[in-house]
Each structure stands twice: as structure tokens, then as C-alpha cells.
Amino acid sequence: MKLSRRCFLSFSIGGAVGTALSPLPWKLTDDLSIWSQNWPWTPVPPDGESTYVDSTCMLCPGHCGIRVRKIDQRAVKIEGQENTVLNPGGGVCLLGLSGLQLLYSPTRVKGPLRKIKDDKGLPKWESISWSLAIEEVAKQLMDLRAQGRSHTVASLVGQEDGTVPQLLKRLIKAYGSPHFYHMPSVEDTQGAVLSLSQGIDGFVGLDVENADYILSFGSALLDGFGSPLRMMRAINRLKEQKGTLVQIEPRLSNTAAKADLWLAAKPGTEADLALGMAHVLINQRRFNEDFIYNHTEGFELFAVMVRNSYTPEAVAVTTGIDAATITQTALAFAAAKRPLAIFGHGKGQAPGSMREAAAVNALNALVGNINRPGGLHAMPAYDYIDWPAPFLDGIAYAGFNAKRVDGSGTPSVHRFFEAVDAAPEKLQLLMIAEANPSYSLTGCGKIKQAIKKIPFVVSFSSFMDETAMQADLILPNHLYLERWEDIPMRAGAVRQTVGLCRPVVAPQQNTQHLGDTVIQIAKALKGTVAQSFPWDNYYACLKQTMGNQWQDMNAKGAWEKEPAVVSPEPGFKTESGKLVMMNEPLKKILGAIVPAPEGDEKKFPLQLVAYDSIRLSSGYIGNPPFMNKVLPDTVLKGNEGFVELNPETAGKLGLAEGQSAILTTPHGQVKVRVHLNHGIMPGLLAMARGLGHTAYDGYLSGKGVNTNELIGPVEDPASGLDAAWGIQAILAKA
Amino acid sequence: MSSHDKYQSHGDSHSSAKAPDEGAYIFLFFLIGFALSMVVGWGVFPTLLYSKKHQPFDFNHKQHLQIVDNGCQSCHFFRTDGSFSGSPRLAQCVGCHNEMQGQSESEKAFFEQYVVQGREVPWLVYSRQPDCVFFSHAAHIHGAKLDCVTCHGHMAASENLKSYEQNRITGYSRDLWGRNISGLKHNSWDRMKMDDCAECHARYQVVHDSSVQTGRDACFVCHK
Numbered sequence: 001m002k003l004s005r006r007c008f009l010s011f012s013i014g015g016a017v018g019t020a021l022s023p024l025p026w027k028l029t030d031d032l033s034i035w036s037q038n039w040p041w042t043p044v045p046p047d048g049e050s051t052y053v054d055s056t057c058m059l060c061p062g063h064c065g066i067r068v069r070k071i072d073q074r075a076v077k078i079e080g081q082e083n084t085v086l087n088p089g090g091g092v093c094l095l096g097l098s099g100l101q102l103l104y105s106p107t108r109v110k111g112p113l114r115k116i117k118d119d120k121g122l123p124k125w126e127s128i129s130w131s132l133a134i135e136e137v138a139k140q141l142m143d144l145r146a147q148g149r150s151h152t153v154a155s156l157v158g159q160e161d162g163t164v165p166q167l168l169k170r171l172i173k174a175y176g177s178p179h180f181y182h183m184p185s186v187e188d189t190q191g192a193v194l195s196l197s198q199g200i201d202g203f204v205g206l207d208v209e210n211a212d213y214i215l216s217f218g219s220a221l222l223d224g225f226g227s228p229l230r231m232m233r234a235i236n237r238l239k240e241q242k243g244t245l246v247q248i249e250p251r252l253s254n255t256a257a258k259a260d261l262w263l264a265a266k267p268g269t270e271a272d273l274a275l276g277m278a279h280v281l282i283n284q285r286r287f288n289e290d291f292i293y294n295h296t297e298g299f300e301l302f303a304v305m306v307r308n309s310y311t312p313e314a315v316a317v318t319t320g321i322d323a324a325t326i327t328q329t330a331l332a333f334a335a336a337k338r339p340l341a342i343f344g345h346g347k348g349q350a351p352g353s354m355r356e357a358a359a360v361n362a363l364n365a366l367v368g369n370i371n372r373p374g375g376l377h378a379m380p381a382y383d384y385i386d387w388p389a390p391f392l393d394g395i396a397y398a399g400f401n402a403k404r405v406d407g408s409g410t411p412s413v414h415r416f417f418e419a420v421d422a423a424p425e426k427l428q429l430l431m432i433a434e435a436n437p438s439y440s441l442t443g444c445g446k447i448k449q450a451i452k453k454i455p456f457v458v459s460f461s462s463f464m465d466e467t468a469m470q471a472d473l474i475l476p477n478h479l480y481l482e483r484w485e486d487i488p489m490r491a492g493a494v495r496q497t498v499g500l501c502r503p504v505v506a507p508q509q510n511t512q513h514l515g516d517t518v519i520q521i522a523k524a525l526k527g528t529v530a531q532s533f534p535w536d537n538y539y540a541c542l543k544q545t546m547g548n549q550w551q552d553m554n555a556k557g558a559w560e561k562e563p564a565v566v567s568p569e570p571g572f573k574t575e576s577g578k579l580v581m582m583n584e585p586l587k588k589i590l591g592a593i594v595p596a597p598e599g600d601e602k603k604f605p606l607q608l609v610a611y612d613s614i615r616l617s618s619g620y621i622g623n624p625p626f627m628n629k630v631l632p633d634t635v636l637k638g639n640e641g642f643v644e645l646n647p648e649t650a651g652k653l654g655l656a657e658g659q660s661a662i663l664t665t666p667h668g669q670v671k672v673r674v675h676l677n678h679g680i681m682p683g684l685l686a687m688a689r690g691l692g693h694t695a696y697d698g699y700l701s702g703k704g705v706n707t708n709e710l711i712g713p714v715e716d717p718a719s720g721l722d723a724a725w726g727i728q729a730i731l732a733k734a
Numbered sequence: 735m736s737s738h739d740k741y742q743s744h745g746d747s748h749s750s751a752k753a754p755d756e757g758a759y760i761f762l763f764f765l766i767g768f769a770l771s772m773v774v775g776w777g778v779f780p781t782l783l784y785s786k787k788h789q790p791f792d793f794n795h796k797q798h799l800q801i802v803d804n805g806c807q808s809c810h811f812f813r814t815d816g817s818f819s820g821s822p823r824l825a826q827c828v829g830c831h832n833e834m835q836g837q838s839e840s841e842k843a844f845f846e847q848y849v850v851q852g853r854e855v856p857w858l859v860y861s862r863q864p865d866c867v868f869f870s871h872a873a874h875i876h877g878a879k880l881d882c883v884t885c886h887g888h889m890a891a892s893e894n895l896k897s898y899e900q901n902r903i904t905g906y907s908r909d910l911w912g913r914n915i916s917g918l919k920h921n922s923w924d925r926m927k928m929d930d931c932a933e934c935h936a937r938y939q940v941v942h943d944s945s946v947q948t949g950r951d952a953c954f955v956c957h958k
Binding site: 004006007008010011012013014015016017018019021022023024026027028030031032034035037038042044047049050 | 756759760761763764765766767768769770771772774775776779780783813815817819820864865866901903904905906911915916917
């Protein structure tokens, strides 16, 4: 027997026949086809029970009601709740929708961190326990107190309303310091004008739903002003009902594009335009005579001022809007049944000019649409937090009454950091909650510099933001989807409502509620500071504070104060019971022209302004990856940010679309790319706010340019707050 | 005579003398090849194709079914939104197993490793379909009035959990193709491939017309 080729062939044929008659080829083909469709990189979310948890969004001042869909213990989708006060139509904005990316971000602060130095002397973060973290803060605070320097401690919060910021405020007072600050916003300016004109300590409500003529002084009504979804819906309704929207803004924004009339006034001249319109109303007696003569005081003085200084012709020269347009717009405003003038540029994150706020307020007063449907409402401040005054020992009393480093008057964050920068010994410890001043304040380069000089900085941030990076200790707060908190709503609300933020999921990291952290620090400080905090924990404090409303609030997700009984009297709380059109303080304000932006016009012939977009979060919350994905490539392309300018200006500079250029302002120099836009005033440059982070993570850091590094603050002569609308700049080929 | 001729004649005489034997010999090789490939195809291949995995611990369906009131749905229930709960979660089990029930090895493993530690039991689900498949229990149980046995067999009578066999190529359970490697089935629950879905749907004329083009169901009715 000998193996031949035929044997081998026969064996192979036999094998082939046998294989074909076995399941091997058929099963293998089937399995391989399935295998080829197995894409392990495609995430397969685990199945589970679907539930919804109602809560309140805390990512912007709009505070929409949200419904979070959960599968078992995982939050999978954020939807809008219908019929909530600030978002009656339901829905959720892009930032609200992206909240889950913040919750599950792999780069969140995972627990308390202390900055130490490594072997080479370079700073690095060390994880520590919560008890050690509290101990560390308490030790620093006790040491300063023992040295009689309690007044050198400060705290900065995002905003002051609600139990959590108030607990921190209470801690600062009971500890013995006058230094409690909140991040500035348009509400500061609106509130100051409200107080002066109506004698009401509170906030401005805007009845946009019932207005039929909206005169917006640069408010980004369709790009995130106030409560973004409510504003959008109101503008839609206004247009459906053939109402009129007038947008005053130097750039064709989304709001300007949807407006019936776009008035591109020169930036910084909006107050003049408002006063010019006031002139028309007074001169042609088209103001609401009943309201003016029965419910206001100082009208004559006001009338004299506008008659003398703000003729449409004079204002036309100042603003660049022709006198006929000013006159027609003013008359149309007065002819409307429910006209409403809105103050606050962009999203309202900057306080703006007091003069402009007072001028816009005067326009509303002239048409008499104050505390009436479709008008401007004076909303009293929230008063549900009724804690007994904190116990102050001698040190606390002396410290609390010490002179503030930013001087007397309205606390000013910019002035505070300037003072710290000039005399660092005046501040030894700073605690920062829900704020990122090193990024989001104008002139943030100098803010960073000042914070660097503070010996001990405590951040409560849940993210490695620019300010947290500078901290010595991070005690991360729960994210809004992980915590209880009361949210007194402002942002133009016309009904007092306290929303409830409640935990949707268990804390994802080793974070702790800021309220609990504050209570624990207070208790560790012992003595009168500890006595001022009788609560075991934050939840107990919240429940006790809300009192009888707690049950209702917990069941409904918000507590709404009964609407005030409609009264024919506007209900002003001034001494005369009338709205003040003009008195000495208001005269000063209306004469207090905001200084021109920084920079020599010869050296920096152009002007740079920052604009807001609903696709960019520019405050404490950084832009989540979802939002970066929807940015047009004329705003951000790769890591390069764009500056918008008119083709006419670009032509003079020899720049073409997409070309690289160097943008220089008195505050810094950056490389940008150029986007030509016919919708922007010649001579002006515009950049989007919310880019150019240097901290956070690879999704956000190093993308585009932070306008706050290029634009410095300009102090409002009346309020002392930041009233910068831009800066002088120069753009040259790269 | 040339050497070539010699070889040729030698060859011829050899082939003519041995021809019948060689035919058988070649056939023998055919048979060997056939037999070996059959052994590989029917025996070795299935053994190599599947890896055996064990459930976290054993479970006695029969015993549990005697205790509960509502049959299979006592543990494998429909949620209020109509979705099906699938394998029970720990929270359901601890309703009874908040303390050890008996002294069996399985009970001990369950209690110590899962109940005490609050961990979910990572059950290996024999009938888990690929992720690209939508399957609604509600449509089949409530709509078509099928019973559990039709697809899952007599699980309720089982006293032990069989080992879970995972296809090494696809990663899915062997029960989808069926235990029989030939793909043939005797019972409706023997396998659950797309053809088996289609067969039952065709038999009961449960064919919808969600696709305008085909007049039948569109792919996405069952597939993601």
C-alpha cells in the first residue's frame, strides 16, 4: 500500500463532502455573520425599570422644571416638565439636556483634594477624607480667628438666594467677616434701579407673555436671556399674535434676526437711545398721562433733562440710528397696548450700565406699563428664610463690622479682587462656591493673579475648573442631580416661586452637599459659630426652613406664592407711594456716563464685543461635550476660535474668510481665525463667550478663546459694578 | 527500448494487475476523510464552539414555584408601564431572603456574596437575544396570549440550572441556535433564531405591513 496523490485527493473530497454534510460550514457562516455585526465599541445600556424623577435644573438662572428618566438607578435622559413657572411650555434647552454629561463626566472631582508638593516641588493633588478636609478648613479658620484676623476671610458664591448660599453667608457673619460676595449679574443693576424708583427691595419680573411690543436693549431673548425657554416661547407667541419685537444690538444675533426691527446702535450708546425715545414720548405727549401724573414723582425734572439733552437729532449722532427711526420706534412703543422695554445685554451675566437700566426703566414708566399685565413687575425679595440672627461673639462682631476691602457701597467682586491684588495681606482665606471667577469675570487674568496671592483658597466645585485649579483645598459639592436644594426663582419671574431641586441619583463620587459641609465647618469651629448652626444636617435645615410649605413643595416640586391680588394701584413702596422718575440719586445715575472702554483708539482702532449663544455655557458651568458638537465651524473649528467682522473692515485689514489673525487688546493677545459677517457693524469685532477654557478636561480645555481674557472690566460710575460692553482692539494678519 | 518506454510498460502492467485494490484503497481514503470531517463537524466543532459557564449559584425553579402565589409572574413580572422585568433583582429576592432560607450551598453563596454585600446577582440569561433585537414580552404574553413554556420550555419544573454555554465567536447563548447543533428542533422552545420568530409569525399569520415597499413588516419592527 502506498499513499498516492489520488488517495490524498480522495481524502480531501471525502472531507469536503463530510464537512458539507456537517453543521460546521453553515453554523460557522451564521456565527461569523453575527460576529461581524458585534461592535464592542457600541455601548449597550443595561435594561431595567424606567422611572421619572421631577426636579429643577440649576445650570442657569432660568431654573426650568425637569423630568429625569431613569433606568434603574441610572439617569438616562433629561426632559422638560410642563407647566412650571419659568418654563410653562415644557421642553429643555441644550444645556439642560446635556446635564447628564456633567453628572457622569469622568473628569469630575472625585472627592476632597488637598494640594501638596511632590518631590520636585511641583503642586499635585492628594485625596483626603472628608473629616480631614473639614478639619483642615476649620484649623485655618480657627488660626486666623485666634490672631484676630477673622475679617480677612471671604466667601464668593454664584448667587445669594436660597438656603445654601445663605448658610455660607451666615458662616461668614458668625465667624466674623464682612466679606461675602456673589457673582455679579444684570439682576444687581435691575434690583438697584427697582429700589431707587419703586422703593422695593427685590427683583424685576418681566411679563413677556402678555406684552405686545417688546423693546429689547440687547437682551439675547432667543439665545439664553433670563429663563431661555420661557423667553423663546414668549417671543414665538408675540410673533404669532402679530406683536412687535425690536432688537437694539450692534450685531445681527438670532434675536435681531427674528425681530421686526433691528436697530444697530453703536455699542455703549443704548442709554442715549432710550433717553432719545423718552424725549419723543414727552415732546409729543405720547406718554401715559394718567400714570405719569398720578403715580410718579420727579417727572418734570426728568422731562427737562431729556428735552435739553436728548433730542432725536442729538441722539442720532451719538447712536448712529437716524432721528426718524428713533421717533417712529418711540411712537410705536407708546402706541402699543402693553409695551415692555427690557434691560440686560446678552444672557444678563454682566451687571451693565446703571444709566442704561434707569433709562429703560423710565421708558417703561412713561408708557405706564409697570406692575400691570404685559409690563415690568416689581417682585419683592424672597423672605421665607426666617432664621434667627446668628450669635456673634466679640471677635465676630468686630470682624463683621470691619471695613470691607472693596470699600463701602454695593459689594463689588471686581473691586474686591483688585484690592486683594494690591494688598494681598488683607485677605488670608477665600471660599468659593458655584462660581468660577478665574474664568467668567471680565479681566479674568487679573482675577487669577489676585487669587494666586491669597494664602488659602477653598473651592467647593465638583469640577476642575479654572478657580478650583488654583485652590489649596477642594471640598466638592454634589451636582444638582444628586442633591436637595431650594431654588428661589428670579430671572424675570412674575410670580414668586421656590423650586425644589431633589436628588435624582445617588452621589456618583465621594462628594458632599455644600450645606452639610458648611454646617460641619461651623460645628468644628465651636463656640458661637457652632451655636449659630443648630441643624444636624442640611436636609433638616431645608425642611425646617420651608416649614409648612415643605410638604406641598415636596409633592409639587415647587412652592408658588399666591399671586398678588390685582389692584388698580401699582403699589410703590417709596416715601411718596409714587414711582420716582427723577430725584438726586437718579439724576446722578442718568448723568453717570460709563467710561469708554479701555485702550487708545489710535493704537487699537477697532472695538471687540462678546456675544452670548445658547449653544455655549459661559458661566460657572463649562460647556458639556454635546454643546461643543453643535457649534458652527465659524465659531470654533478644531481648537481655533473665530472673530466675526464686517467684510468691509476685513477688506481694509486685508483679511479673508477663515484666515488666521492676531487679535490684540490692552488685556492680551490671541491667535484667531476670521469669519466675515455682513450682520455686524463695521469697525466692530465679535467673539462668542464661553470658549477658551484652560482647565476642566480634554473636551473643553484649549478650545477657542476666552473673551474675558481680552476684555477688562469697566467700573460703572453709579453702581461700582462692571459695565464693560467691549474693549478697543486691533486685528492684524497672522 | 527507452527508459521512458520501460517506465510506461511497467506502469501499465502494475495498474492493470492492482486496479481493483487501488479503487477500494482510494475509497477508503474518501471514507476516512468523510468520517473525520463528520466527527469534526458534528462532535469536535460544537465542543470547541461553546464555552461552558456556570451560573453564580444554583437555583430551584420548581421549589420556588410551589411557594409563590402568582406562578412565573411572581418573580418575572410586567412592570406598571408594560415593560418586562426579566430576571429578578436582589430587592425582590430579599423580600424572603433577608435571612438565610435553609442551609444549602447555593443559599449560602447567595446570602453571603449577594444579600449581605447588596450586590445584584449576575445571572447568565439563556434566552438573551442580541442587542439588535427588539422583543416585547407584553406583545407576546398579553397580545398573542402565549404562555411562558412556548418559548422558554419547562423552566418552571427545573430543579437545577443547566450550565450556560456561550458561543465563542458571537458571544451569545447556545440556546438561541438550540442545543442541537444541526439546528433542527422538536419543540417550539428548542431554538430562537430569526427564522423561528418568522415561522411562528407566518403560521399564525401575524404579519403586519409597516413597510410600504414590501407590504410586510419593516426591518426596524424587530431590529434596532
